Amino acid sequence: xxxxxxxxxxxxxxxxxxxxxxxxxxxxxxxxxxxxxxxxxxxxxxxxxxxxxxxxxxxxxxxxxxxxxxxxxxxxxxxxxxxxxxxxxxxxxxxxxxxxxxxxxxxxxxxxxxxxxxxxxxxxxxxxxxxxxxxxxxxxxxxxxxxxxxxxxxxxxxxxxxxxxxxxxxxxxxxxxxxxxxxxxxxxxxxxxxxxxxxxxxxxxxxxxxxxxxxxxxxxxxxxxxxxxxxxxxxxxxxxxxxxxxxxxxxxxxxxxxxxxxxxxxxxxxxxxxxxxxxxxxxxxxxxxxxxxxxxxxxxxxxxxxxxxxxxxxxxxxxxxxxxxxxxxxxxxxxxxxxxxxxxxxxxxxxxxxxxxxxxxxxxxxxxxxxxxxxxxxxxxxxxxxxxxxxxxxxxxxxxxxxxxxxxxxxxxxxxxxxxxxxxxxxxxxxxxxxx
Numbered sequence: 001x002x003x004x005x006x007x008x009x010x011x012x013x014x015x016x017x018x019x020x021x022x023x024x025x026x027x028x029x030x031x032x033x034x035x036x037x038x039x040x041x042x043x044x045x046x047x048x049x050x051x052x053x054x055x056x057x058x059x060x061x062x063x064x065x066x067x068x069x070x071x072x073x074x075x076x077x078x079x080x081x082x083x084x085x086x087x088x089x090x091x092x093x094x095x096x097x098x099x100x101x102x103x104x105x106x107x108x109x110x111x112x113x114x115x116x117x118x119x120x121x122x123x124x125x126x127x128x129x130x131x132x133x134x135x136x137x138x139x140x141x142x143x144x145x146x147x148x149x150x151x152x153x154x155x156x157x158x159x160x161x162x163x164x165x166x167x168x169x170x171x172x173x174x175x176x177x178x179x180x181x182x183x184x185x186x187x188x189x190x191x192x193x194x195x196x197x198x199x200x201x202x203x204x205x206x207x208x209x210x211x212x213x214x215x216x217x218x219x220x221x222x223x224x225x226x227x228x229x230x231x232x233x234x235x236x237x238x239x240x241x242x243x244x245x246x247x248x249x250x251x252x253x254x255x256x257x258x259x260x261x262x263x264x265x266x267x268x269x270x271x272x273x274x275x276x277x278x279x280x281x282x283x284x285x286x287x288x289x290x291x292x293x294x295x296x297x298x299x300x301x302x303x304x305x306x307x308x309x310x311x312x313x314x315x316x317x318x319x320x321x322x323x324x325x326x327x328x329x330x331x332x333x334x335x336x337x338x339x340x341x342x343x344x345x346x347x348x349x350x351x352x353x354x355x356x357x358x359x360x361x362x363x364x365x366x367x368x369x370x371x372x373x374x375x376x377x378x379x380x381x382x383x384x385x386x387x388x389x390x391x392x393x394x395x396x397x398x399x400x401x402x403x404x405x406x407x408x409x410x411x412x413x414x415x416x417x418x419x420x421x422x423x424x425x426x427x428x429x430x431x432x433x434x435x436x
Contacts, residue, residue, distance in 0.1 A: 006077055006323040013322040018080070021321025022329020025082045027200030028312040029330075031355055032084045033337055034206065034344050036061045036304065038352045039090045039154075042099065051098060052105045052303075055229025058341050060303035061085055062334050063231075068295025068307045069331030073324035075294075076287035080317055080326030081269055083295050084334075086308035087359050088147035089257055091154055092394045093305045097250055100392065103241065108250075109233060109300050110242030115254035116296030116306065122259070123289040132263050134421035139401055140260050141370050142381025146388035146397045147257070148363025151356055153389040158353025159183040179218050182209055183350035190358045199315060202355050206347060213348045223342035233303025249432030253395040256425075258306045262292045265309040272317045311362070376412060380405040399429035 008014050037058040042051030061084070068083035097108045122128050153170075156162040160180040165171040174180060186209040193201035213219035241247065266289065269275075270282045288309065295307035316326050367385070371377045380401045388397035406426035409418045 002325060006325045008323065008325075011078070011322040013320060015325070017320040018323060018325035019329050021080055021316035021319040021326040023333065024199050024319040025080075025310075025313050025316030025321070025326065026330045026333040027203060028315045029082050029084060029310045030200070030334075030337070031202040031206060031359075032065070032087070032310075033058065033061055033334065033340070034347055035087070035352055035355060035359075036085045036090055037344060038347070038349065039356075040094050040105075040305065042094060051094065053229075053232050054345065055341055056232035056303055058344050059229045059231050059338065060233065060299065062338050064295065064299035064302050064304050064307050065334045066331040067298045067302075068291065069327045069334070071294050071298075072288065072291040072309075073326075073328035073331065076284065076291045076327075077324035078275070078284050078322075079266075079269075079288045079291070080273065080321035080323060081266070081288060081313040082310045082316070082327060082330040083292060083307050084310055085299060085304045086258065086261060086306050087356075088151055088261075088363065088394065089254060089306045089308070090304075091151060092253065092257075095154065096393050096395065101246070101250075103247075104238065105233060105303075106236050106238035107241035107247070108305075109237040109303065110239045111247050111251050112254060112305055113237050113239070113297060113300035114242050114247075115251050115258065116293055116300055118251075118255055119258055120290070120293035120297060123286065123293045128286070128289065131259065131421060134419035135260065136377060136405070136422075138370050138374075138377035138381040139384065139405060140264065141366050142378075142384040142401060143257075143398055144261070144264070145364045145367045145381075146385040146401075147394055148360045148365075149385055149389040150392075150394055150397075151363065152360035153392075155353045155355075155357035155360055158356060159187075159350050160353075178216075179213065179348055179350045182213055182218065182348075183354040185209065186351050186354035187357055190354070202358060205358075206351055206355050209354075210347050210351050213351065214346070219348040220346065222346040225339045226342040228338050229341050231303055235301055236303065237300055249395050249399070249429075252428060252432070253398060254306055256398060257394065258292075258296060258308050262289055262309050265311045265313070266292075268311055269309070269313050269317055272314050273322060376408050380408065395432070399432055402426045402429050 037054045040052040040057045041054035065084040072079055072081055093108050097103050160173040160177055162170050163173040186205050190201050190205040214221040266285055275283045292309050299307040370381050383404050384397040384401035387400050388394050402425045406422055
């Protein structure tokens with residue numbers, strides 16, 4: 001039945017290869033089931049009120065991931081892609097929307113739902129291709145790198161490598177602390193494994209150094225298997241708050257990041273999988289983006305942030321994955337982890353911070369593709385990169401980058417050669433500062 005549906009022979013693959021590819025991708029992205037609830041629950045900030053419940057997000061993360069992967073498997077059946085709540089977006093929601101602006105988790109989930117529905121609508125229309133082609137490559141890359149630097153500063157704070165300072169704002173943390181040193185060792189270990197081309201380097205690093213922390217008495221071990229945490233936020237999104245004026249820029253940021261992150265990830269995976277034709281067109285990208293947007297809508301209803309395609313899917317493609325069977329395997333493996341909540345709560349926050357710092361590198365490395373010879377292109381891109389971590393806001397970085405890009409186009413005589421999308425986004429960005 002699976003052979004008939006996924007057409008293994010047509011795609012030059014087989015059941016065994018697809019399973020191996022699914023396991024490979026799962027290992028490279030399994031860290032999200034630990035990091036996503038860690039970030040959204042505000043574990044780094046202590047037990048402050050207002051953040052998400054750890055257990056509820058853990059369950060929602062796994063279920064949303066499984067649903068999105070199953071949709072990708074059976075709707076976008078030629079795409080061997082894994083999907084899960086996106087890094088960067090979760091930090092934006094936790095520290096920018098909930099902690100920063102004081103919105104409730106339910107209001108934040110409402111914004112995610114609205115952004116997901118808009119993404120779904122766009123995925124069904126020609127507007128999708130128009131938007132993808134309208135945003136300059138330099139801004140896409142700069143914003144992606146800025147998200148990486150945003151994650152990096154959060155990761156370094158969680159690790160304890162960076163601390164606050166009343167004068168310089170930031171300073172070196174207590175690097176004599178054994179857990180801080182262990183976190184630094186975790187980060188180095190992950191890079192070494194990546195250099196040695198070991199699959200699942202992030203999850204291996206997290207588990208190995210957490211074990212060291214437990215055995216040495218530096219962290220408390222709560223067990224491995226337990227009951228499934230209740231889904232506190234199931235259908236608990238607040239649409240009234242989501243449609244308030246102050247939420248406009250937040251919804252735009254969620255939509256922007258998800259839309260272009262998905263497009264970039266799918267294009268990268270398509271290149272590896274040979275799904276790009278001679279004219280540079282990606283085959284069946286509409287089906288994949290539709291699956292992605294459905295995942296976001298489902299995730300917001302379950303109680304987690306924006307679900308997006310993972311670039312780690314490339315590891316499964318390199319292992320031979322060519323059909324949605326790979327996505328199906330990923331979803332099944334995540335479901336099997338539902339009972340690991342005690343293990344998730346046992347991981348030292350410093351170790352989680354090291355994993356977050358490593359993920360940040362994956363975002364930042366794309367700056368090599370920015371056109372550095374044209375300062376009109378690279379300038380706004382760098383502005384986005386700098387503003388995001390220094391203002392602790394992804395939305396501020398996106399807004400200022402678009403405003404700067406629009407002004408540069410006007411004063412360099414390129415007004416008529418600029419896509420209307422730039423003017424619309426720039427105007428919306430100015431308005432967001434005014435309303436905010």
